Amino acid sequence: MEFGEIVSVLLQGAIVTIKIVAMALPLATIMAFVFGLVRLYAPAPFKQVAIVYIEFFRGTSALIQLYWIYFVLPFFGITIDAMTAAVVALGLNIGSYGTEVVRGAIQAVPKGQYEASVALNFTASQRLWRVIMPQALVNMIPPFGNLAIELVKATSLVSLITIGDLTFKAKSLADTTLQVGEIFGVVLVFYFVMAQVLMLFIKRLEKYLSKGLGRGGFSS
Amino acid sequence: MNGFDWDWAFTWDVLPMILSAAKVTLLATLLGSIFAIIMGLVFALLRRSKSRLTRTSVYWIVEFIRSTPLLVQIFFLYYVMPEFGISMSPLATGVFALGLHYGAYLSEVFRSGIDGIEKGQWEASRALNLSIIDTYRDIVLPQAIRPMIPATGNYIIAMFKETPQLSAITLLEMLQMAKIIGSENFRYLEPFTLVGLLYLVFSIVAAYGIYQIEKRFPKEGFSLK
Amino acid sequence: MSAPIIEFKNVKKCFGDTVIFSDFNFKVEENEIVSIIGPSGSGKSTLLRILMTLEGIDGGYINVAGESLWHMPWQGQYVPANSKHLHKMRNHLGMVFQHFNLFPHMTVKRNITEAPMRVKGVSRQDAEELAEKLLALVGLADKADSYPNDLSGGQKQRVGIARALAMKPSILLLDEITSALDPELVDEVLDVIRNLVKEESFTMLLVTHEMYFAREISDRVCFFDKGAIVEEGEPEIIFTAPKEERTKAFLNAYIGQS
Numbered sequence: 001m002e003f004g005e006i007v008s009v010l011l012q013g014a015i016v017t018i019k020i021v022a023m024a025l026p027l028a029t030i031m032a033f034v035f036g037l038v039r040l041y042a043p044a045p046f047k048q049v050a051i052v053y054i055e056f057f058r059g060t061s062a063l064i065q066l067y068w069i070y071f072v073l074p075f076f077g078i079t080i081d082a083m084t085a086a087v088v089a090l091g092l093n094i095g096s097y098g099t100e101v102v103r104g105a106i107q108a109v110p111k112g113q114y115e116a117s118v119a120l121n122f123t124a125s126q127r128l129w130r131v132i133m134p135q136a137l138v139n140m141i142p143p144f145g146n147l148a149i150e151l152v153k154a155t156s157l158v159s160l161i162t163i164g165d166l167t168f169k170a171k172s173l174a175d176t177t178l179q180v181g182e183i184f185g186v187v188l189v190f191y192f193v194m195a196q197v198l199m200l201f202i203k204r205l206e207k208y209l210s211k212g213l214g215r216g217g218f219s220s
Numbered sequence: 221m222n223g224f225d226w227d228w229a230f231t232w233d234v235l236p237m238i239l240s241a242a243k244v245t246l247l248a249t250l251l252g253s254i255f256a257i258i259m260g261l262v263f264a265l266l267r268r269s270k271s272r273l274t275r276t277s278v279y280w281i282v283e284f285i286r287s288t289p290l291l292v293q294i295f296f297l298y299y300v301m302p303e304f305g306i307s308m309s310p311l312a313t314g315v316f317a318l319g320l321h322y323g324a325y326l327s328e329v330f331r332s333g334i335d336g337i338e339k340g341q342w343e344a345s346r347a348l349n350l351s352i353i354d355t356y357r358d359i360v361l362p363q364a365i366r367p368m369i370p371a372t373g374n375y376i377i378a379m380f381k382e383t384p385q386l387s388a389i390t391l392l393e394m395l396q397m398a399k400i401i402g403s404e405n406f407r408y409l410e411p412f413t414l415v416g417l418l419y420l421v422f423s424i425v426a427a428y429g430i431y432q433i434e435k436r437f438p439k440e441g442f443s444l445k
Numbered sequence: 446m447s448a449p450i451i452e453f454k455n456v457k458k459c460f461g462d463t464v465i466f467s468d469f470n471f472k473v474e475e476n477e478i479v480s481i482i483g484p485s486g487s488g489k490s491t492l493l494r495i496l497m498t499l500e501g502i503d504g505g506y507i508n509v510a511g512e513s514l515w516h517m518p519w520q521g522q523y524v525p526a527n528s529k530h531l532h533k534m535r536n537h538l539g540m541v542f543q544h545f546n547l548f549p550h551m552t553v554k555r556n557i558t559e560a561p562m563r564v565k566g567v568s569r570q571d572a573e574e575l576a577e578k579l580l581a582l583v584g585l586a587d588k589a590d591s592y593p594n595d596l597s598g599g600q601k602q603r604v605g606i607a608r609a610l611a612m613k614p615s616i617l618l619l620d621e622i623t624s625a626l627d628p629e630l631v632d633e634v635l636d637v638i639r640n641l642v643k644e645e646s647f648t649m650l651l652v653t654h655e656m657y658f659a660r661e662i663s664d665r666v667c668f669f670d671k672g673a674i675v676e677e678g679e680p681e682i683i684f685t686a687p688k689e690e691r692t693k694a695f696l697n698a699y700i701g702q703s
């Protein structure tokens with residue numbers, strides 16, 4: 001097979017990979033914020049639910065979660081297609097790590113900020129959304145960036161439930177042609193480039209936020 | 221809706237099989253950890269090399285390994301190594317891949333651990349005319365190890381949790397076993413849930429173990445002799 | 446004589462096993478300026494933080510402006526205050542912090558207008574007018590659009606004062622507001638307070654290590670040690686003829702330093 005052909009097949013796979021990232025990332029972000037905040041501020045039963053979710057998804061691995069959602073849920077009468085299973089599993093998995101990012105970033109905001117906002121008589125939600133969160137968001141960007149890269153890497157697992165992503169395309173090409181070195185070499189470079197582009201974007205964002213408009217936070 | 225209830229008889233049937241596969245999982249983790257620690261040290265020391273070319277290339281190699289998927293690295297080794305006449309068993313391939321991947325992560329831990337040693341310690345070693353090997357062995361590593369335990373431990377647990385990916389190259393570890401059982405019996409609920417729970421239990425136990433090791437580790441360092 | 450604006454009755458406060466106040470009684474009259482001096486760890490900050498509702502109490506009662514601070518009446522009894530009650534009580538109080546605690550993500554002006562707008566519902570126009578007035582008062586009219594990180598310590602603290610004043614508290618709490626400043630910046634901050642009390646009457650409770658300032662500004666000075674008032678009285682008397690040995694020792698140590 002010609003090199004150009006290989007690349008074009010792999011590009012199709014890369015598009016699927018990017019699609020999965022584009023869907024799982026928002027889900028992970030939502031999970032991270034909702035459960036991170038619940039874990040920090042919600043009363044007892046909700047907090048316990050959050051802890052169970054977090055510990056469960058962090059204590060087992062993404063691939064098992066993916067298989068569980070894809071192969072076991074049908075036994076409960078919930079049949080979902082591979083793509084949905086992939087997005088849900090990866091979103092929940094990365095989201096569980098994200099909760100700790102949210103929590104850590106909020107706790108890293110100096111205590112004096114909270115105290116000043118009490119002294120100025122802000123309500124609890126104003127304290128969080130107007131004072132603490134704008135500063136915490138800046139702290140969150142680098143660790144969220146790392147998680148986004150972990151997500152890109154984790155998408156390769158979806159090839160194991162027959163989704164035609166970059167890794168899947170590579171493996172099927174490798175099984176049919178003999179140019180395995182070229183194929184996997186190109187695939188690794190593809191993933192590497194995706195990660196570097198993400199990294200660049202994150203660095204930019206961080207720089208913009210800390211030097212530009214906000215100086216130490218998002219201004220609203 | 222046939223699988224809605226948990227089948228205990230089936231559970232007891234499959235548990236021994238899964239536990240026997242757990243041995244493979246643990247073996248892969250153990251060998252992978254040893255290899256990863258060695259690779260991590262090699263990378264970390266090369267990053268401190270005098271040659272700028274070495275430093276930069278090792279930086280990019282580590283960056284490359286860290287930002288590409290483990291699964292693809294596993295496939296790469298599995299498919300490409302035989303091209304060079306090296307054919308390895310799935311276990312050896314898996315250990316190699318895990319060690320390389322997590323060695324890249326660990327090199328960062330080791331690097332910052334070594335950087336964390338005060339400049340004065342290096343200078344004092346210099347003043348005492350210790351060789352570079354003696355300096356590392358007697359002065360730097362004994363002090364650097366304790367602060368590196370938690371991060372190293374976390375990466376080893378992370379590695380353990382990624383061993384199911386070795387099922388992709390037919391290594392008969394826990395997940396692969398569960399998958400085979402599941403497809404033979406048309407019941408995935410029990411085997412997959414068991415595997416998930418076993419991972420959860422193992423990682424909790426391991427996290428506790430690491431905490432204990434860190435706690436017991438002498439604060440003032442120790443002598444490597 | 447009218448009722449005191451602040452009153453502590455048998456207040457108890459612990460941090461875990463450490464008892465800070467075991468049976469603390471204390472009063473401040475309206476428009477009185479009270480300085481609190483004393484060694485480190487004696488509970489001075491804790492006193493102000495309890496008033497600002499940043500710390501709870503473990504026993505006793507505190508009245509502020511005729512109402513219980515940490516308790517509220519409910520079905521004929523006093524029960525621990527809920528957040529609504531605390532919100533109401535905080536309207537009486539304002540605080541300036543040792544480490545300024547300005548909001549780094551807001552401009553100076555925004556630091557001052559945010560609370561009046563969000564908490565009191567003041568219109569943006571009114572809040573900004575007030576902010577300009579206060580910034581002129583603290584001598585920072587030209588810094589309205591700067592960010593806190595671009596200001597000197599003294600300037601930051603003057604913004605901190607303006608921010609607290611914008612909420613128009615009847616009681617102002619100042620906790621070592623010049624301790625984090627370089628010596629040459631101390632007076633620009635103290636001058637703001639001097640001018641402030643010249644123009645308006647305030648109830649003010651200040652913890653300070655600037656003895657000369659305490660002496661010139663206060664109506665009363667309290668010497669604190671180990672969670673109790675060892676000696677209190679007019680500044681002239683405390684500073685020139687203290688009765689208690691511990692006060693003498695403390696003040697001598699200070700004179701020795703400067």
Ligand SMILES: Nc1ncnc2c1ncn2[C@@H]1O[C@H](COP(=O)(O)OP(=O)(O)OP(=O)(O)O)[C@@H](O)[C@H]1O
Nearest residue numbers: 460461463465483484485486487488489490491492
């Ligand atoms: N959150 C807390 N948890 C535990 N102990 C505390 C806490 N805050 C204060 N303390 C202790 O309470 C005592 C009184 O503290 P406080 O800050 O009121 O002292 P202070 O008189 O303001 O001293 P300084 O002059 O150093 O500011 C100290 O021994 C301090 O260690």
Ligand SMILES: [Mg+2]
Nearest residue numbers: 489490491621
């Ligand atoms: Mg204090």
